[in-house]
Amino acid sequence: MRNRHLCHRNFGPIALNVLALSGSLRQASINTAFCLAAARLAPAPMQITLFAGLGALPLFNPDLETDPPWSVQDLRQAVARADALLIASPEYAHGISGVMKNALDWLVSDEGVVHKPVALVNTSPRAHHACDALREILKTMSTTLVTDASTALALPRGCVTQEAMLSAPEVRGAIADLLTALATHLTGGGGHEGVAQFSLA
Numbered sequence: 001m002r003n004r005h006l007c008h009r010n011f012g013p014i015a016l017n018v019l020a021l022s023g024s025l026r027q028a029s030i031n032t033a034f035c036l037a038a039a040r041l042a043p044a045p046m047q048i049t050l051f052a053g054l055g056a057l058p059l060f061n062p063d064l065e066t067d068p069p070w071s072v073q074d075l076r077q078a079v080a081r082a083d084a085l086l087i088a089s090p091e092y093a094h095g096i097s098g099v100m101k102n103a104l105d106w107l108v109s110d111e112g113v114v115h116k117p118v119a120l121v122n123t124s125p126r127a128h129h130a131c132d133a134l135r136e137i138l139k140t141m142s143t144t145l146v147t148d149a150s151t152a153l154a155l156p157r158g159c160v161t162q163e164a165m166l167s168a169p170e171v172r173g174a175i176a177d178l179l180t181a182l183a184t185h186l187t188g189g190g191g192h193e194g195v196a197q198f199s200l201a
């Protein structure tokens, strides 16, 4: 995967729409900064859009499933439109953030998420509980985890903003590499868990 030459590949004319989900609502979130840096580094024709509405979702309530609130419909439509998800989320007390768990709970019974390719990125490699739990949840939800694009991103001290990530060559390269791996998967190659159901045809 760590082939820097691939970073500049163009993956053809077919748009690859990737929806980024950050599990943090913090203004200065490292996970959100990563998603935004990834959006800037997306290899053509990949386009990465950060979903900004996770904080507007109500707490998950199965009673609302039949007539979900607009914020939930918004999320589900964005997921359905996306060719893949890019997920980055913090660890809180050895668990996944409530923000991310709530969003995923709203997606559990949603057809649009089934077999959806997912790149899961851990921006805090010293933390593993949340990422392990997320992997299990995403597997249970029948998404397709793209292993080549799912990585721990070791950020140097102080590298906590979008600009800092884009300015640090090793971070920039690592992000470009994982996006290249995701694009490679989406266009028919690369490693994944389970059987890839995605087709560009």
Ligand SMILES: Cc1cc2nc3c(=O)[nH]c(=O)nc-3n(C[C@H](O)[C@H](O)[C@H](O)COP(=O)(O)O)c2cc1C
Residues within 6 Å of the ligand: 024, 025, 026, 028, 029, 030, 031, 032, 089, 090, 091, 092, 093, 094, 095, 124, 126, 127
């Ligand atoms: C309430 C709370 C609990 C945390 N628990 C853990 C933890 O168990 N393990 C860990 O590695 N970091 C923990 N952290 C640190 C956060 O994961 C870290 O600050 C992360 O960068 C937050 O993500 P964000 O920058 O996207 O908001 C905790 C932070 C907070 C605020």
